[in-house]
Each structure stands twice: as C-alpha cells, then as structure tokens.
Amino acid sequence: MDFKDYYQALGVERTASEEDIRKAYRKLARKYHPDVSKEPDADQRMREINEANDVLRDKEKRAAYDALAAQVAQGRHAGGRPGEGFHPPPGWDEGFEFHRGPGQGPADHADFSEFFSSLFGAAERRGAQRRQYRARGEDHHAAIEIALEDAIRGGEREITLRSQVLDDAGPPRWETRTLSVKIPPGVHPGQYIRLAGQGMPGHGGEPAGDLYLEVRIAPHRLYRIENRDLYMTLPVTPSEAALGAQVQVPTPGGGVVEVKVPPNARNGLKLRLKERGLAGHPPGDLYLLLEIALPPADTAAARKAYEQLAQAAPFDPRRHLGV
Incomplete structure (x- = not known):
C-alpha cells in the first residue's frame, strides 16, 4: 500500500487555501466526471479526486493528513521510506475528531482507496461511536430588507433564497x-430573525439547523435611521422660524403630531x-432637523415683500467675515 499525495492528485500546493482546493476540485470534476468525460481512466481519476477532496476540504482530516505526511517525509513510518510498504504509525490520529462527508456513512469507504480507509476508517468509527451517528444541522445566514413601516408595525414577507450545493459527484449547483417570514414589531437594523429548522438538515434523527435573517431597512423618503433613532428634515418658512409656530408633522408609526417651532429658530435646529423612533x-427618539425654506421671488408681490423685509429688518449675514 503506497502513501497517496492528495495535493498532487488535485494539482495544488501544500499551502493551498480552501478556495484553491475548491476551484481545483471543480475543474477536475468537470473534466473527469464519468457522465461527461471521454478520458479512458475517468472512473479511477474521479475516485482519486473525490478522495483527495474529501480529505483536504475538511480541516480536521487535512490537519491529520499533513501531520502524517510530515512523518512520512522524515522516514518515520514503518516502511522506512516514503511510499514503500506504508502503514500508519500507531496513535497517529490521536486528537483529531473527524466529520462525515456528504452522502458518506461513518464507516463506508467503499469508493475510496485502502490507504484512505486505513487512515480515516478507524478514526471515523471511533468518532461516530462517540457521537452515536448524531449531529444537528448547520445554521445558515442571509439578509432580509424590509420597509420602515414593517419594522415598526410588523408584517409578513416572502423571500427567495439561493444557495450553492456542492457534492462529490459533480460540479456545484x-x-x-x-x-x-413573519416580521415582529419593533425590529431594528442588525437584528436577526430566527427561522427554526430552516438551516441544513440534521443527521441521525437530530434536528435541522436554523436560518438567521439579518434585518436591513430600506431607505425611506422621509426618515433616516441611526441605531434606534430616526431623523427627519422639517421645512419651515422664514416667518415660522423667526416668529415661532405650531406645525404638523407625520410620525413613522402613522398619524400626525403638532410640534412647536420656537421663535428665532435657526436653520439646522434639532x-x-x-x-417616537x-x-x-430604551426606545429610540424622532429628531426633527429644521430647514428654512425661502419662498421664491417669482411674482411682483413676492419681490415687494422681500424689499419691505430688507428695509424693515436690515440684516448682514456676512458681518463675521470682516469685509
């Protein structure tokens, strides 16, 4: 039984990243998959590619394999020389917990080589006995964008999600x-909505994982969100700002409130x-930023009113410039 170089099988360096390994596997799988390949050794090559991918894409298996490869390179295995009469040294896999690959039973290595089975068969059987073939499904994460009104009052939305499925038999799909999705009232940006059982399926009767949706709130025509606070620009006329006024303001939850603008209010006053956020x-607040809106001087009456204002209340806004 020879030592197998899984990195060479995939054509990657030993320092290859997970993404490098994934790309190499996909490329080779497309070339040697028996359903599409015309290569005479497609079946054998596909088994070798699957076996190498099964080990190198799993962090624990790869760590164990790298540790063993280092021993082989130093001539510390039973055969004395790399690749010749190889037998894994006793206890080589201590400290590693192996996880089952997609569609692969804990002790089912029929499609893999004797080398693979000698390394990982006993380790996976021991790990499976400890886990009793049971594992909860993995959690998934996604994002959901909702309207501000739905964030305040709650609602229900349908979302469509796409996920990439990668198995050993062919290219990803x-x-x-x-x-x-039911949106509870009062959610805010960055909060998660949990959909129980909508993650990856479990193994051995264990429950599926959960799906966590990160809440994002779509831009609103009136309100800007900062944490739980809301900001709105409130236009007022020069006379309302100068003399003070009671003005009506729409609220995010619906309805209208009356707000007092103080006399001599400046532009940008908060x-x-x-x-009301x-x-x-605690709940957030609603901040109103005053913006003084000038009436257009587009009629004779409007121009006359501006001339009378300039005469009645002389004002130099540039006096601080010293010119």
Missing part, C-alpha cells in the same frame, strides 16, 4: 427556495420627539 429598551 444552485438551489432556490421561497419562505414566508427638535426631539421622545420615544424604533422600539427597544
């Missing part, structure tokens, strides 16, 4: 699914409406 502990 895309799977699409549509889910109905007014706070307590707890997003829900939370």
